[in-house]
Amino acid sequence: MSNSIPLLVTQLLACTNAGEAKPVVDALVKHLCEITGLDLHPALFLDEHATITEQGKAVSPTTAAQCAEDVQRTRIFMQGVYAALQQKLQQKNSQPIEVLYAGTGPFGLLLIPLLPLLDAAQVRATLLDIHVESLTKLQQLIDFLGVGNFIVRAECADACAWQSEKKFDVIISETMRQGLIQEPQVAIFSHLQQFLKEDGWLIPEIIRLDLWLSTGVAPALGERKKPDVHLGRVFQLDKATAIQLGKGDNGCTHGNLWVPDYAGALKDLKLTTFIQVFGNYQLHENQSQLTLPLYERNARVQPNSLLRFRYEFGTYPQCVFAYEQLPELAEYPLPDSLEKNVQGIYHLKRLWHKIQLRKQAVSSTKAQQQLADIPDSEWLLDRILLDQLGAGLEPGMQQLYFADTLVDVEYWLASANAGEITEDQIQRTNRAIVNFIENKNGELGVQTRLPLNEQQLAHWDERGYLIIPGVLSVGESAAARAAIWDFLHMRADDPASWYQSSTQMKKIMVQLFTHPALEVARNSDYIRRIFQQLWQRDDLVMTTDRVGFNPPETTQWQFPGPGIHWDVELIAPVPFGTQALIYLTDVAEDQGAFCCVPGFHKQIDNWLAVQPQGIDLQQQDWSQWPVKPIAANAGDLIIWHQALPHGSSPNRANFPRMVQYLNMYR
Template identity: 40%
Template sequence: MQNELIAKVPPSDTMAQSTLPCYKETGGLGLFQLKRMWHKVQLQKQGCADKKIIEDEWSLDVMIMDTLGLGLTPTIESIFASDSFFEFENWVEKSHGRAISNAKRNQLNKSIVSFFEETDIKNETASVETPRYSILTPLQWQSWDDNGYVIIPALVPKKLCEDVCNMLYERLKMDKNNPASWYSCHALKQGVMVQIFNDITMQVIRSLPQVRDVFEQLWGRKNLIVSTDRLSFNPPQTESWQFPGPHIHWDINFNKPLTFATQGLLYLTDVTAEQGAFSCVSGFHKEIDNWLANLPKNTNPHSFNFDKFHSTPLAAKAGSLIVWRHTLPHGSCPNKGNTPRIVQYINMTPLSK
């Protein structure tokens, strides 16, 4: 029914208007903010976008992408490629994979209204009262405080990890038992990143209550929004294939004040320290404020040479979740083992301004 409705609505805005539409202006899907998202990108393409508005609304836009299971990269690519909002909205419905329920639409619109009208968003993300059980041990909490990261082993059943790995090999047309196939080109491969975001096997892992429990305990609040993120496939280095990165880096917007935030990934295969393991600068969350204050004037923190820092590779078995504070410089490293390192990126955040 929705498909027919949208298909019959003629595109009314093949060019972005000079001013942004109200966040409550909708199209055939009845979703707030979607039309405004599309218009912001069109204004960017014309070189007349308000950068402050884009930054201020970024967390909201990401929340919408995550809630609809769209993935950040494909959504941005679709917005840039769509010549009309009608075209983009059709892409959203198709990528969502099923009709958007009234319950999801109403809850999403309610969150968007709360964001703009500054009603108490914290009521939607209330503090955790009494956890069902403590999934983090005292030693894990100590690691979180001292090192800025925590490893939760055997959190996800190995069978679910294997399901995602098998899906990845199938989608990339590779044979897990044939190393020669691991280096073949594919449109979904970008370096070690794999642009698969919302396969059902990945959704199953994201929806596990024990995964949510970890993030709720670290954040100390409920109703976190789970990210719709991609996979990574890091095969062993060879003479003809060298690790392309990402090396040690940050995913931080330093134009804004630093606040608490997490990042995370799940090892889908057993990973040893030399097997391209996730690496981070342990404990740097305690030093970052002072370090930033002492940087030479006009120095971009992202351009800093992190080779001077000692990074720690984190080995763990398949099914282990690693969560780190986003203030830790982090990255991957060359795989000097015999088998690929495969991970699924997972994170949860509250909606906040």
């Protein structure tokens, strides 16, 4: 076996980032495993050979070796140790320096692979590890590298209790996890500092823990994460504090931090770890397993209060925090639907409260209890609110879930309405909410102009669908198409662009909900009166729905659905309800046309009564059903009874089918 360790170490010392270091570290670890015969990832490994001491966990030889795979950890520590040794040698005028390495593991990674680059007459090393197996494998590596003349002694001992008459120039120990939890780094340094020469160094030089208020989660798509709030330093392990602790003075391990006013979204406490190995050789947050932040989730620390902290020693060392908590949301009563927010809108405070309860229900019994008391029918009130405010059910619920505060939702709703929710819109919204709560029946007035003639009504009654021509003009249809092309970054005259991947598409559904060109249909009095005539009431709510884009099939792109289906719960009696779309392009029968089973609304209750129990009624052999594709022109409205099986179809023409979905309901 060739000795490539010195070459790899030389290459690693020259690396300036983790990307450069990754292949070098991988090769180095592979060679170290081959030399020591260590299986780095044994099957069913449970770290069963770890040792629990009075001062913390001494990880098993295998776990200690696995730490070498942490690329940035290995790079920064080896470079830092090498730089420290070189500088100490300069200070000593080439006189030998004494190095103590506590917790070597089976590789002695922070020192032994560096020794071939040093002079044995200048460096004398004492090695400690609590596990015989680690020292046995380490001796194999020492023999292979031919660096035995550097080693004064290698001793199996607990570094927290080991004694020596010798003083050392450098003491190295990396026996830690992030947050200085579980492992005995603090105890080891506070004990070994007594064996450090007056001008000696502890490596790492500094391990600093800081506490923050944090959201603790990634922001929603397109949003910026709210910045963490730094509460202050919790603990710093360095030469001075190690000496202080060694004298029995634990004053540096506890204290208070003031919690200022802060954004309500910062519900978590975050503990970060900074490591200065030596000089500028440093590890910052998230650069290594050692510097991954630790979170105390849903801490909800009371603003303008004192937070107390202490670093606990013992078999599981860790930082412990004590603080006043804000009450759980579930401890507040659920707002009434008629309680207004600052904009004067009904039900929004209640809906916000409900969404937060759902997020907390995983761990909160109180939240579960509040949610259990909410009637199932209230989801329709949620939908009315979001549709009346021009948000739409799906984007509105997403925003409510991911927003940090109700204020964020209020700003978002305003932005979805060109920057402001008008007083008229608020009044319409509140009126619709009150009508629903009081179950008012908004019957059509005699003065309402009814657009559908007897022939159309007869067709509706018999077939369950209607084609209403020209509800949008040629220009209005073109404007809606342009909005879709622009939103998807596609062009009508560039077929190749029709198939580019877009995160804004779900099958043939396009997640475009709000645009002035789409508001034309939603605000159309003519369309509204069509729905009112079919429903025979004037208190309907217009949906804020998405659009559709169904390009022609190719050998690389096939129609993904949805095929024929129902959007209503298949339990008899199926209630009256409508669904609708507007073609924005001329659509032939083979152009991905809307399809339905005409007349099935008259049969569905009887059909449901004879279906076998326990089957998925949505799974039908639709080839045996009289499915009809509906051809129509751009600007035509297709409206159907929700009891009709319906869906889209493969586009086998030469231009996309583009539609705007809309509906009214009560």
